[in-house]
Amino acid sequence: MRLLVAGGDRVDAGKTTFSVGLLASLRREGLAPVGFKPRAGNDYWFDHDDYHEAVDAGRLYGKDARKLAAASAGDVDPETINPVHRLWRPTPGKAGLLGESGRTFLVDRLTGERGPEYVVNADAEAEGLLPGSATESLPLDAAVRVSSVPAFNEVMRERYVPAAERLARRITATETSVVESYADIAVPVSNVAFDAVAVVEPGRACVYDGKRYLKAREVASGGPREGRLEEYVEDVVEMLEPLATVELRALGSEARGDPEQVANAYADAYDALVATVQN
Structure with missing residues (x-):
């Protein structure tokens, strides 16, 4: 299972907080996820x-x-x-x-x-x-x-x-991977097929099917281009309807620093993301 976390805002979208909570949530399910940050x-x-x-x-x-x-x-x-x-x-x-x-x-x-x-x-x-x-x-x-x-x-x-x-090959070879993008870049690494995508911004997370999201990214760039990484999230999601939109409540610094507390707070969003893969 390969999951992508992208940001709807260029700065402080909450991607890392969401990603570490997702890793904790997946570990609770008996999985062995690895998080990646390409850039x-x-x-x-x-x-x-x-x-x-x-x-x-x-x-x-x-x-x-x-x-x-x-x-x-x-x-x-x-x-x-x-x-x-x-x-x-x-x-x-x-x-x-x-x-x-x-x-x-x-x-x-x-x-x-x-x-x-x-x-x-x-x-x-x-x-x-x-x-x-x-x-x-x-x-x-x-x-x-x-x-x-x-x-x-x-x-x-x-x-x-x-x-x-090399990183793309490792992500693909990892049984359960969570890839966090940078800034508001839609896809931070090429040649990886994501199963589901969460676009995170203050107050909410929108969940998308991975194949449809990557297809929209190709359209946004005018077609598949080797090594091109700079399509923006807003250009991709304007062509898609989210499968789910889940509210994310604000967390204090103590909660943000504890992946288990984040996993509890954002459980509905993580359930919706994983359900996209299972369906």
């Missing part, structure tokens, strides 16, 4: 504690991947379920290397076949934007450095695409 990122300024928790241990991952790994069955590392993690830094009034407004990509961590690999923004490094803690704790001497979009695109083809393909 993620955090900000040196806004996510400073999360950044240091990982970097001080010589690693680079975010709280979403950490929570999904902890809620999964078995011994799961964040880097294994999250093959691409990006570290950002605010740069007010300045566009970054990739055209981002007001923030700059500093370094990416990829999960390669032999372990973590790093890609560094050479311009940000030259300007002194890389935190000293990152250069001291991460093995960046051997990192690939990019200073232009064409160079970055070449590295994407050589390293990022194979990492995504």
